[in-house]
Amino acid sequence: MPPGIQDRYARHEKLDFIGAEGQRRIGASTVLVVGCGSLGCAQAALLARAGVGRLLLADRDVVRPANLPTQLLYNEADVKERAPKAEAAASRLRAANSEIAVEPLAGEVSAANIEALAARADLVMDATDNFETRFLLNDAAVKAGKPWIYGGVLGTDGMVMAVGPGKGPCLRCLLEMPAPENRLPPPDVFGVLNAAAAWVAALQAAQALKALARGAADWGRMHTLDIRNGSVTAAEVPRDPACPCCGRHEFKFLKPA
Numbered sequence: 001m002p003p004g005i006q007d008r009y010a011r012h013e014k015l016d017f018i019g020a021e022g023q024r025r026i027g028a029s030t031v032l033v034v035g036c037g038s039l040g041c042a043q044a045a046l047l048a049r050a051g052v053g054r055l056l057l058a059d060r061d062v063v064r065p066a067n068l069p070t071q072l073l074y075n076e077a078d079v080k081e082r083a084p085k086a087e088a089a090a091s092r093l094r095a096a097n098s099e100i101a102v103e104p105l106a107g108e109v110s111a112a113n114i115e116a117l118a119a120r121a122d123l124v125m126d127a128t129d130n131f132e133t134r135f136l137l138n139d140a141a142v143k144a145g146k147p148w149i150y151g152g153v154l155g156t157d158g159m160v161m162a163v164g165p166g167k168g169p170c171l172r173c174l175l176e177m178p179a180p181e182n183r184l185p186p187p188d189v190f191g192v193l194n195a196a197a198a199w200v201a202a203l204q205a206a207q208a209l210k211a212l213a214r215g216a217a218d219w220g221r222m223h224t225l226d227i228r229n230g231s232v233t234a235a236e237v238p239r240d241p242a243c244p245c246c247g248r249h250e251f252k253f254l255k256p257a
């Protein structure tokens, strides 16, 4: 540990849902962050600084000019170098916290590798921008019995739900298939307010830290955020006993087409 920062996590340890023991568990944890865009940057920054012991950062893209307003880990030099996002993010996070391990995975997350990645993680963060990948994460996480934190942002709105296999509903209890009507327009169409993405990511990170420290996230509680008027509402999502994923254990998204 670098000199002078022995009390690094003191303010988190003061929190009743973390404490010294929770902080130790956070430090012993591995978290997979799927996507290093606006949500992934903010999530990874919060989790790295909170002392998550190992972060696996997956993204296949390079940094572009339109990323700079919303993706808080990147800078103009990254744009110039067309730096892979996972690698640029890892380098910033290592500079913020040299006590943790950060592993960049510059490539696509798909049915071919998601199970191996989920097996290495204690928890998975959704920082994707599409439902196809979320259904893949949902299948892999439920199959492996690992929690994952759903999060989405569009314009100034967002949604967050912690999925705990065996503790509450999964994404497919809520939504059948990534049908065309569930297909979100890309951020280029409706835009994303940077503050909205940071807010969604912060709520996801808080759920993740609660889960890692005490196993006590708000499982199955869908939070709906609108930063334009500062509102947050929450509703319990019921578990569907006939859910093909968490009910019948049919993991069809894990099978490559």
Ligand SMILES: [Zn+2]
Residues within 6 Å of the ligand: 169, 170, 171, 172, 173, 174, 240, 243, 244, 245, 246, 247
């Ligand atoms: Zn389910």
